[in-house]
Amino acid sequence: MVVHFPIAIIMVGFLADVASLIFKKEKCLSSMGLYLEMLGVLAAILAFSTGYFLTGDVLDGAGHLGKQHELFAVLTLVTIILAAFFRFSIVYLKKENTFLKYLAMGFFFLAVVFIGITGFYGGMIVFGNV
Numbered sequence: 001m002v003v004h005f006p007i008a009i010i011m012v013g014f015l016a017d018v019a020s021l022i023f024k025k026e027k028c029l030s031s032m033g034l035y036l037e038m039l040g041v042l043a044a045i046l047a048f049s050t051g052y053f054l055t056g057d058v059l060d061g062a063g064h065l066g067k068q069h070e071l072f073a074v075l076t077l078v079t080i081i082l083a084a085f086f087r088f089s090i091v092y093l094k095k096e097n098t099f100l101k102y103l104a105m106g107f108f109f110l111a112v113v114f115i116g117i118t119g120f121y122g123g124m125i126v127f128g129n130v
Contacts, residue, residue, distance in 0.1 A: 003051065003122075006043035007115055010080060013037040014108045021105075034091060037108065041084040048077045069121035076114035083107030 013036030020029035051073060087104040090096055 003047045006040050006047045007119070009036050009043055010040035010108075010115065011112060013040055014105075014112050017105055017108065030096070034087060037080075037084055037087060041080055044077055044080050048073055065121055065124050069118060069125060072114055072118040072121060076111055076118050079107060079111040079114055083111055 013033045015033075016029050016036060017033035020026065020033060023029060052070075083104060086100075086107055090098075090100050090104055095101075
């Protein structure tokens with residue numbers, strides 16, 4: 001649950017931000033995206049920490065897949081932290097109606113892609129080559 005909850009929060013936050021671009025009059029979508037992304041970052045730090053500190057033996061025994069999973073988990077965490085910092089800075093500086101919002105969304109999109117890749121390798125470790 002610790003791992004899957006941040007994934008859902010980040011994905012829904014990203015989708016809310018995308019929806020805010022389509023439905024520009026609905027300001028609540030952008031705010032919802034921001035709050036979910038910030039909550040998702042905190043939850044992702046917790047999820048990464050539990051994986052890093054509590055599953056060392058499992059990942060070591062998984063060989064190449066374990067190393068790939070860990071690499072993309074680190075990339076995901078770094079990207080999501082940078083994206084959240086960038087997004088929060090844009091809101092704080094009141095630059096939300098500029099191209100910078102699209103740049104922040106690009107970072108979040110990259111984080112979503114990394115989440116998918118990390119999940120793929122995690123599934124390969126748990127379920128093997130299905």
